Amino acid sequence: MSTVNLQKIEEAVKMILEAVGEDPQREGLIETPKRVAKMYAEMFSGLNEDPKEYFKTVFHEEHEELVLVKDIPFHSMCEHHLVPFYGKAHIAYIPRGGVVTGLSKLARAVETTARRPQLQERITSTIADSIMEMLKPYGVYVVIEAEHMCMTMRGIKKPGAKTVTAVARGIYEQDHVKRSEILSFIQMK
Ligand SMILES: Nc1nc2c(ncn2[C@@H]2O[C@H](COP(=O)(O)OP(=O)(O)OP(=O)(O)O)[C@@H](O)[C@H]2O)c(=O)[nH]1
Numbered sequence: 001m002s003t004v005n006l007q008k009i010e011e012a013v014k015m016i017l018e019a020v021g022e023d024p025q026r027e028g029l030i031e032t033p034k035r036v037a038k039m040y041a042e043m044f045s046g047l048n049e050d051p052k053e054y055f056k057t058v059f060h061e062e063h064e065e066l067v068l069v070k071d072i073p074f075h076s077m078c079e080h081h082l083v084p085f086y087g088k089a090h091i092a093y094i095p096r097g098g099v100v101t102g103l104s105k106l107a108r109a110v111e112t113t114a115r116r117p118q119l120q121e122r123i124t125s126t127i128a129d130s131i132m133e134m135l136k137p138y139g140v141y142v143v144i145e146a147e148h149m150c151m152t153m154r155g156i157k158k159p160g161a162k163t164v165t166a167v168a169r170g171i172y173e174q175d176h177v178k179r180s181e182i183l184s185f186i187q188m189k
């Protein structure tokens with residue numbers, strides 16, 4: 001259930017428009033507070049969701065080897081500036097005890113985690129920790145690469161700069177050879 005207060009967002013957007021010197025009553029802006037409220041409700045819809053829920057869907061398959069879903073596109077909102085950052089997530093894990101999850105659930109966990117005011121580091125660790133807790137695999141390695149609009153369109157203004165975050169859990173914490181294997185699969189076209 002969404003706890004987003006649409007009316008409050010509308011009022012706030014109207015105030016921002018006034019504060020920057022715009023006329024919220026002019027034709028082009030009259031519907032803008034409503035549109036922005038709807039947009040925020042959508043972009044922050046992950047706030048009341050728990051990515052762990054998705055990993056309740058499991059299948060029994062004796063595959064105690066690598067599973068990697070790479071190039072999962074995502075976009076999120078930087079919690080410092082409320083502007084987007086976007087890129088790709090790559091999720092690798094090694095199942096244990098014949099417990100594998102649905103491949104789409106890995107992408108769903110990215111989506112849910114990204115749809116709230118976020119830091120790239122926190123998206124990365126939340127996904128890794130959710131998988132560890134729910135699937136109890138031998139290990140998880142999550143890599144996220146993203147461009148932050150707050151570094152592109154304002155402030156330091158460095159378009160093209162990419163931030164890479166990686167979180168290793170379980171056997172990936174110690175095993176750099178296994179981590180390198182994932183990184184080479186990620187680079188493969
Ligand atoms: N660690 C981390 N930092 C982020 C992320 N998104 C944005 N930031 C950074 O958050 C920082 C906020 O710094 P502040 O000095 O408080 O704010 P600011 O004056 O707007 O900073 P500048 O961006 O340097 O102009 C900036 O360095 C941003 O680049 C993120 O996902 N992770």
Ligand SMILES: [Zn+2]
Nearest residue numbers: 078080081150
């Ligand atoms: Zn930012």
